[in-house]
Amino acid sequence: MATNLRGSTPPSPGDSSPVADADAERSPLLMDSKKVDVLPLEAALTLTGSGLYTAYVTFSAGLALFAGMCNMQMMSVVIPVASCDLNMTSTQKGFLASAAFMGITLSSHLFGFLADICGRRAVLLLCTFTIGVISLLSSLSPTFVVLAACWFAIGFMTGGIFCPAYVFISEYCPQNVRGKCILIASAMSATATAYLPSMSWLIVPLNIQVPLLGNLVFTSWRLFVALVPLTNFIPMFFLYTLSETPKYLLNAGKGEETLELLRSIYSVNKRKPKEEFPLQKVQLDHFDEICQQKEEVGGNPILRMAKKMLVQTAVLFSSKFILYTTTSSLMMIGVLGIYNSFLLWMPEQTKLMLLYSRNNTDFKATMCEVMSHEIEFENTVGSCDLNRNKFPPSIAIGMAQCVTFLLISLIADKVNKKYIIVAITGIPAAAAIALIYVDKLILIVSGIGVIVVFLLTAYPVCLSIAVESFPTSHRSTAASIVLLFGRLAATLGTQFFGYLFHHYCQTAYWAAASVLLGVIIVSVSSPLKRIDEQKEKSKS
Known part of the structure; x- marks a missing residue:
C-alpha cells in the first residue's frame, strides 16, 4: 500500500497559470470525465473524491491523535501508586500531574511553526518516535525528578502531534468530507479516555516486583507506563507510507510531485488507473497564492528561522487576519x-x-x-x-x-x-x-x-x-x-x-x-x- 499512497514522481518546481477560482470550483465534478488543463488545488482535491485513501489518511492521523491523548492522560491514572513508590509529597504529585500540560503549552507554537516550514508528516513522525522512546525510559525513572523531567519532555513533544495531525487531515481531504474526517479522527482519540483506565485496571493491580539496578524495582505501574508508548510507534508505520499533504507540497513549489500524489489519491479512492485523472496541472488556490511568502536566503540559519517564526506569527495579528x-x-x-x-x-x-x-x-x-x-x-x-x-x-x-x-x-x-x-x-x-x-x-x-x-x-x-x-x-x-x-x-x-x-x-x-x-x-x-x-x- 505504501507504493500506491506515496507519489513516485521526482519533485520539480510547480508552474501555475491564471484561472478564476470561481469558474474552477463551479463544476469540478463534471470535469471528472474529461481532461482539464489546470485547476486550483481545492477543486483538484474534489476531483480525487473520497474513498479508501481518505479513510487511510483519517485512520493514520486518528492513531496519532489517540497516541497524543494517551501521552497526556497516562500519568494521571497511576499517580497515586507511583507517588507511594517514589515517596512524593503533595506538591510533587501536583507538579507531576501538570508537567505534561506545561510542556505542551510551551511547545505548541514552536511545533506549529515547524509543521508549516518542515511539513506536517515530518513533525508527526519525529514527535511520535521521540515520545515513544522517552516514555519507555520514563518507566525506569529512579526518582521523582527524573520522572517529572521525562513527563515534561513527553508533553513538550506532544505539542507536535495535535495541531499537525488536524492540519494533515484537513489538507488531504476534500471539502465535502473534511469535517466528517476530522471528527472521526477525534472519535479515535477520545477512546483513550476509556482505553487507559481499562489498561490500568488490568495491569496496575498485578503483583510485580522485579529488582533492577540499585534500589530500583520494576513494579506494575512501571509496566503500564512501558506499554502505553506502543501507541506512539503504531501510527509511525501508517504515517510513513503517506506523503506530505498536497497543499504543503504545492505551497513548497513541488507542482509535479503534487500532481502525482493527486493521481495516486484518485486511483485509490475511485479504483481507476492514474492515467484517467482528468487534470494536467494544479495551482494554488487564490487565497493561498496571495499569502505565499518568498523564502529568505543567506545569513545565520538559526536567526533566519527565528525571524521567519516571528514574521509567521506577526501575520496572524495583522489587519488581514x-x-x-x-x-x-x-x-x-x-x-x-x-x-x-x-x-x-x-x-x-x-x-x-x-x-x-x-x-x-x-x-x-x-x-x-x-x-x-x-x-x-x-x-x-x-x-x-x-x-x-x-x-x-x-x-x-x-x-x-x-x-x-x-x-x-x-x-x-x-x-x-x-x-x-x-x-x-x-x-x-x-x-x-x-x-x-x-x-x-x-x-x-x-x-x-x-x-x-x-x-x-x-x-x-x-x-x-x-x-x-x-x-x-x-x-x-x-x-x-x-x-x-x-x-x-x-x-x-x-x-x-x-x-x-x-x-x-x-x-x-x-x-x-x-x-x-x-x-x-x-x-x-x-x-x-x-x-x-x-x-x-x-x-x-
Missing part, C-alpha cells in the same frame, strides 16, 4: 477553559457524591452542598490506593465521547459549523445551570458527564474552523496559536474554578454557563465565512 485569530482564540479559550476545569475536577466531585450516597440511602443534596462542605461524611479512600471507583465513569465518558463524535460527523459537512457549535456548547451551558438545582445522584453525575462529553466534541469543530480560515503557509502556526490561548485558559481555569467550586460553588456554575454563552455569541457573530463561501461557490 486579526479578526480571524481573535474570534478563533476566544472560542477555544471558552471551550478548553471550561472543559479542562470540569474534566480535572470531575473525579473529585464524583468521589464526593459517591461517598455521601454510601452514608445516606435517601440521597438529597446538590453538588454545591457537598462541595461547600455543608454535608459531613468520612472520607475512606486512601491516597496511595488505585481508586478503581473512578474507572467505570471514565470508561463510560470515553465511549460516550466517541459515539458523540461519530454522530456529529454525520452532519458535520451538511450543516454550518457555527450552528453545530451553538448546539454542542449550549447543551453544556444548560447542564451547568441545572447542576445548581438538581439533587439526585444520577442527574448530577450525568450533568457533569454531559459537560465533559460535549465540550470535548466542540474542540475539534472550533479548531477546524480556525484551520480553514488561514492560508496553507500559516495554517499550523495559526492552529497552534489558537490552541496556545486555549491551553493557557485551561491552566488558569482549573485553578480559578477549583477555588470557586469550594468557596462559591453556585457562582462557578453560573460563570461556566456564561463563558459558554459567550462562545455561542462569538461563533454566531464571527467573520469566519470562508468555509461557507467555498461551499456556496461549489454549489452554484
Whole structure:
C-alpha cells in the first residue's frame, strides 16, 4: 500500500497559470470525465473524491491523535501508586500531574511553526518516535525528578502531534468530507479516555516486583507506563507510507510531485488507473497564492528561522487576519477553559457524591452542598490506593465521547459549523445551570458527564474552523496559536474554578454557563465565512 499512497514522481518546481477560482470550483465534478488543463488545488482535491485513501489518511492521523491523548492522560491514572513508590509529597504529585500540560503549552507554537516550514508528516513522525522512546525510559525513572523531567519532555513533544495531525487531515481531504474526517479522527482519540483506565485496571493491580539496578524495582505501574508508548510507534508505520499533504507540497513549489500524489489519491479512492485523472496541472488556490511568502536566503540559519517564526506569527495579528485569530482564540479559550476545569475536577466531585450516597440511602443534596462542605461524611479512600471507583465513569465518558463524535460527523459537512457549535456548547451551558438545582445522584453525575462529553466534541469543530480560515503557509502556526490561548485558559481555569467550586460553588456554575454563552455569541457573530463561501461557490 505504501507504493500506491506515496507519489513516485521526482519533485520539480510547480508552474501555475491564471484561472478564476470561481469558474474552477463551479463544476469540478463534471470535469471528472474529461481532461482539464489546470485547476486550483481545492477543486483538484474534489476531483480525487473520497474513498479508501481518505479513510487511510483519517485512520493514520486518528492513531496519532489517540497516541497524543494517551501521552497526556497516562500519568494521571497511576499517580497515586507511583507517588507511594517514589515517596512524593503533595506538591510533587501536583507538579507531576501538570508537567505534561506545561510542556505542551510551551511547545505548541514552536511545533506549529515547524509543521508549516518542515511539513506536517515530518513533525508527526519525529514527535511520535521521540515520545515513544522517552516514555519507555520514563518507566525506569529512579526518582521523582527524573520522572517529572521525562513527563515534561513527553508533553513538550506532544505539542507536535495535535495541531499537525488536524492540519494533515484537513489538507488531504476534500471539502465535502473534511469535517466528517476530522471528527472521526477525534472519535479515535477520545477512546483513550476509556482505553487507559481499562489498561490500568488490568495491569496496575498485578503483583510485580522485579529488582533492577540499585534500589530500583520494576513494579506494575512501571509496566503500564512501558506499554502505553506502543501507541506512539503504531501510527509511525501508517504515517510513513503517506506523503506530505498536497497543499504543503504545492505551497513548497513541488507542482509535479503534487500532481502525482493527486493521481495516486484518485486511483485509490475511485479504483481507476492514474492515467484517467482528468487534470494536467494544479495551482494554488487564490487565497493561498496571495499569502505565499518568498523564502529568505543567506545569513545565520538559526536567526533566519527565528525571524521567519516571528514574521509567521506577526501575520496572524495583522489587519488581514486579526479578526480571524481573535474570534478563533476566544472560542477555544471558552471551550478548553471550561472543559479542562470540569474534566480535572470531575473525579473529585464524583468521589464526593459517591461517598455521601454510601452514608445516606435517601440521597438529597446538590453538588454545591457537598462541595461547600455543608454535608459531613468520612472520607475512606486512601491516597496511595488505585481508586478503581473512578474507572467505570471514565470508561463510560470515553465511549460516550466517541459515539458523540461519530454522530456529529454525520452532519458535520451538511450543516454550518457555527450552528453545530451553538448546539454542542449550549447543551453544556444548560447542564451547568441545572447542576445548581438538581439533587439526585444520577442527574448530577450525568450533568457533569454531559459537560465533559460535549465540550470535548466542540474542540475539534472550533479548531477546524480556525484551520480553514488561514492560508496553507500559516495554517499550523495559526492552529497552534489558537490552541496556545486555549491551553493557557485551561491552566488558569482549573485553578480559578477549583477555588470557586469550594468557596462559591453556585457562582462557578453560573460563570461556566456564561463563558459558554459567550462562545455561542462569538461563533454566531464571527467573520469566519470562508468555509461557507467555498461551499456556496461549489454549489452554484
